[in-house]
Structure formats: C-alpha cells, structure tokens
Amino acid sequence: MDHFFTAIEEREHPEYRGKPVVVGADPKGGKGRGVVSTCNYEARKFRIRSGMPISRAWRLCPDAVYLPVNFRLYREVSSRIMAVLRRYADKFEQFGIDEAFLDVSSKGSFEEAKRLAEKIKEEIRRREKLTCSIGIGPSKLVAKIASDFNKPDGLTLIKEKDVASFLSPLPVGKLWGIGRKTEEKLNEMGIKTIGQLASADASKLSRFGVWGTQFHLLARGIDHSEVRERPGVKSISREHTFEEDTSDLDLILKTLDRLGEEVHRDLMNSNLFYKTVTIKIRYENFETHTHGKTLPFITNRLKEIQKISRELVKPFLQPNRKIRLVGTRVSNLSSAEKQKTL
Numbered sequence: 081m082d083h084f085f086t087a088i089e090e091r092e093h094p095e096y097r098g099k100p101v102v103v104g105a106d107p108k109g110g111k112g113r114g115v116v117s118t119c120n121y122e123a124r125k126f127r128i129r130s131g132m133p134i135s136r137a138w139r140l141c142p143d144a145v146y147l148p149v150n151f152r153l154y155r156e157v158s159s160r161i162m163a164v165l166r167r168y169a170d171k172f173e174q175f176g177i178d179e180a181f182l183d184v185s186s187k188g189s190f191e192e193a194k195r196l197a198e199k200i201k202e203e204i205r206r207r208e209k210l211t212c213s214i215g216i217g218p219s220k221l222v223a224k225i226a227s228d229f230n231k232p233d234g235l236t237l238i239k240e241k242d243v244a245s246f247l248s249p250l251p252v253g254k255l256w257g258i259g260r261k262t263e264e265k266l267n268e269m270g271i272k273t274i275g276q277l278a279s280a281d282a283s284k285l286s287r288f289g290v291w292g293t294q295f296h297l298l299a300r301g302i303d304h305s306e307v308r309e310r311p312g313v314k315s316i317s318r319e320h321t322f323e324e325d326t327s328d329l330d331l332i333l334k335t336l337d338r339l340g341e342e343v344h345r346d347l348m349n350s351n352l353f354y355k356t357v358t359i360k361i362r363y364e365n366f367e368t369h370t371h372g373k374t375l376p377f378i379t380n381r382l383k384e385i386q387k388i389s390r391e392l393v394k395p396f397l398q399p400n401r402k403i404r405l406v407g408t409r410v411s412n413l414s415s416a417e418k419q420k421t422l
Contacts, residue, residue, distance in 0.1 A: 248275030317409035360407035
C-alpha cells in the first residue's frame with residue numbers, strides 16, 4: 081500500500097490532500113519526544129522519513145498536518161484489503177499491516193500475472209479508495225524490490241531474463257538483510273551497487289559470516305524462499321516516551337503499569353494468552369536495553385504483566401541515569417481456542 085496510514089487519513093479527511101501529512105507523535109511545536117510513524121509523499125519532499133524524531137520533522141516542515149496514530153482504523157482497513165488479496169492468491173503471505181506476497185504461478189505467465197495485478201489494483205481502488213504499488217517477479221526478493229520501484233500507484237514487471245539488469249544499478253541497501261551499518265561497511269569495501277556485490281569476490285564477504293554468502297546469492301537474484309502463510313500475531317507491545325528524561329521511580333513504574341493495561345486490553349480483544357514478558361528501557365543518551373522473563377505457565381492475567389515488568393526494570397533504575405523511554409511486550413502467544421483444546 082502507498083503511504084498507508086496517511087493515505088487513509090487523506091481519504092477520511094479530503095481537506096488534507098495536497099498537503100504534507102505526518103502520522104506519529106505529537107510534535108508539540110518542535111518539542112515533541114516521539115517519532116514519525118509514516119508520512120505522505122508531499123512530506124517526503126521536505127526529507128521527512130519514517131522513524132525520524134518528530135521534533136526534527138517539525139523543524140523540516142512546521143506547516144505539515146501532524147496526526148496521531150489511529151491503529152484501530154488502520155487495522156480495519158488492512159483486514160479488508162488482505163481479504164481481497166487472499167482471494168486472488170494460490171498461496172498468500174501477509175507481510176506487515178500494509179504489504180503481502182501472492183504466489184500466482186497458476187496464471188501460467190507474467191502477462192497473465194500483470195493482468196491480475198491490474199485487476200487487484202482496481203478492486204482496492206474501488207473498494208477502499210486507496211492506491212497500491214505491485215511488483216511482479218520470479219521470486220519474492222525481486223517482486224518486493226519491484227514493488228518499491230515505481231511508487232505511488234505503480235506496477236513493475238521483471239521477468240527472469242531481466243533480473244540481473246534490473247538489480248545491478250540499485251544500491252546494496254535494497255537487498256534483504258542489509259541495514260544501514262552493513263551498507264556502510266560494504267561501501268567502505270567499494271561495493272555500492274547490487275551489481276558490484278554480485279561480482280565481488282565471495283571470500284571478501286566472509287567478514288559477514290554466513291550472511292556474506294546470502295548477500296552474494298541475493299545480489300545475483302537467487303532467492304528460493306516460498307510464499308507461505310505466517311502464523312498469527314507473535315507479540316503485542318506498547319512504548320512511552322517521556323516528555324522529559326526522568327529518573328522518577330514512581331513515574332516510571334506507573335507508566336509501566338499503564339502500558340501493561342494497554343497490552344492486556346489488546347490481548348483480551350484478540351483472545352490470546354502469553355508466556356513471555358519483556359521490558360524495554362532507553363536512557364537519555366539513546367542507549368537501549370531489553371530484558372525478558374518466560375513463565376513456566378501460560379496466562380492472560382494483567383497482574384503478571386505488571387508484576388514482571390516492575391521486576392525486570394529495577395536493575396536499570398539508577399539515580400544518576402535518566403530514562404527517555406520505557407516499553408512492555410508480551411510474546412510466546414497462544415489462542416484461547418488452543419488452550420481449551422489442551
């Protein structure tokens with residue numbers, strides 16, 4: 081989907097169209113403490129990006145429309161779109177709230193796959209008044225990269241014979257598994273494009289361990305991963321960024337209790353049980369730690385979330401170190417139906 085959260089907001093509020101729109105934390109006139117969740121293409125012209133501190137986004141474009149995240153609405157729209165996509169797929173794999181892979185091999189040709197893609201785009205536009213960008217390729221890797229190639233409202237088809245020429249000029253950061261730091265290391269080695277990575281001496285990539293071999297294969301367009309149905313929700317989490325960095329024990333513990341309540345509410349709404357609780361702490365210098373505990377039993381009790389969160393956070397509470405952010409997560413989830421069966 082194209083700039084999914086902001087596209088939905090523009091659909092709900094036509095007066096926002098044509099304006100830079102940012103969904104995320106409250107900027108508070110440039111003093112906000114959170115981050116950008118997403119932004120539309122008009123906002124990206126001002127160099128605003130997802131994950132950017134909201135205060136920096138405000139400095140780049142104070143006249144943008146800043147909106148809070150409305151996850152309930154976004155999930156509802158996502159659910160309807162995924163239902164449409166699933167109907168057209170031989171195999172289906174949801175990949176986040178706004179992205180999915182479809183295996184449509186039964187269509188028999190790339191030309192038929194393209195006609196199907198056009199049909200899908202039209203149905204989503206008609207039903208939801210939203211646009212999406214689709215990539216078609218002989219593998220998940222190529223299709224994924226192609227889907228980002230001609231946004232917004234794009235449709236890019238890459239046949240097997242064209243994979244090498246398509247990938248070659250692209251920056252190495254486009255490949256799965258290559259984040260910013262790995263890209264910087266590759267650039268230091270003189271490897272800036274996927275083509276250069278494909279033709280690099282494999283022995284030079286040994287510094288990346290087993291991933292070095294994987295990078296070399298991906299750069300040559302070799303990806304045998306299958307489209308497969310992913311299991312349900314793996315974790316539920318909430319985070320809070322304090323207005324000011326704090327070492328106030330009472331405030332930190334009360335905040336964790338509230339985050340636990342929010343996580344528990346989502347658990348109950350999804351009819352899920354959990355076994356692992358994890359807390360997240362970010363100090364004022366952005367040093368971040370996570371620490372978890374797995375229970376010997378599975379439960380859906382709020383009391384356990386709050387109790388364990390308080391236990392886990394105590395070693396990180398130091399009078400001389402202020403905290404910027406705290407978070408709570410539950411994982412090792414199981415459905416209520418499965419518990420009844422057991």
